Amino acid sequence: MTEEIGKGDKETKFSTRVAYAHGTLADNLAVQNFLFLGFTFYYTVIGLHIVYYAAAFIIYSIWDAIDDPLIGVLSDRTQTKWGRRKPWIYLSMIPLSLLMIFLWVPPTINDLTVFLYLTIILIIFDLVFTTYTVNFNALWPEMFLTVKDRSSLGIWRNIFTVLGVGLAFLLPEFFIEDFTSPASAPGYLTNGIVAAIIVIVTIAIMLLFGCFERKEFSKDAENAPSWKESYKITFKNKAFIIYCLIALAIFIVYGILPTVMPLYAEFILSMGDPGLILFVALIVSAVSTPIWMKLRNKLGVRKSYMISVLFWAGSLLLFLLARDEITGYLFIIVVGIGLGGSLYLYDQGIAEIIDDDEVRSGISVRREGAYYGVVALFNRLSGAINLIVLALVFAGAGWGAYELADPSKAPIILPAVTIYWPVFILVIALVLLYFYPIDQERVEENEQLRDKLHDEKRSRS
Incomplete structure (x- = not known):
């Protein structure tokens, strides 16, 4: 049977919320651990030709675009006595941890062998991680x-997101002495093993102490639409399509800053440890979350999100005033506050869309899987857009292996991709939020409709 916290009881315990958030650490550490180290490991330590590495990621990206929405709809349609979601989490937790280790043990016979291994492992890893x-x-x-x-x-969730990303950045420092030396391969494997242990432990904590499925939704899988009908309903949802474009904009900024901020810190701010500035931004984002929570409770998601995006864009422009290490750390604190708002409000908005869909789509079922599956597509698209932008800008600047062909262009090129490009994207997000139709009045109406619908579901369960 699915678990229930009490007949008609909507609120959960504080301990349940904290335990559930542990899964967010696993979510971020599992993928960021490889994204942070994968290219360096295969390109410099293993010596895989960059063409093979790029080809593996192209194949992986195509597969990723296929499996995300399919798994989402499959989750919505799953019917077991343990619920719709929990069986899949139990099924994936051990393979996910093992694959985090297998990523670092490719057979090094030749480039083709490494390419085939990497491609297959990435496809399987993405299937399990998704x-x-x-x-x-x-x-x-x-x-x-x-x-x-x-x-x-x-x-x-924000706190554990920061912990997950922070561990992905910090753990390798304990096990890998020289990130580019072939002799460091055992260190990469040790890092993978430790990260995998952390992932499986945090998922277990989430499952044991912070995970349940409400009995009133146990019949939703029986009434869930088919794959075709689910996609049709999802893509006809105007609010969701606008929100996907907002999410795409936010994902672009999320993705570009970790990629280029260390370079900006090194070449513009002359920082000795350029990666540390990102960690400071993440810590500040977590600390600032209560501010955004209060604003969200007072103004609703839409208005709070608009303020967050505007603040984030302004803080990035303010970062242009940073000229050395001290001012860099000072202004990154302001950037971190804007980052915290967007991290926090993103999930809050999706939850409201799912509520809206349940009471207004006409099918009266919750389809979290379908919506999160489609949003994942836009997340991957953001990475492709950033890669194109970086390739065009850096190629034009003559960027080689870790150095500029013409260092005098750094003050022009790096602010363009670190500041002006994200600000431009955030302005687009702000415009989209202005036209986003789910305002606080509609949310309050949805809550009344949702509570009435859930009471009816409870009476039938």
């Missing part, structure tokens, strides 16, 4: 139904 992340993220909007619960959970 199974975990779609089902894990699909759980929280139906577990945590009240604004109080969702606001509180949002803080802890």
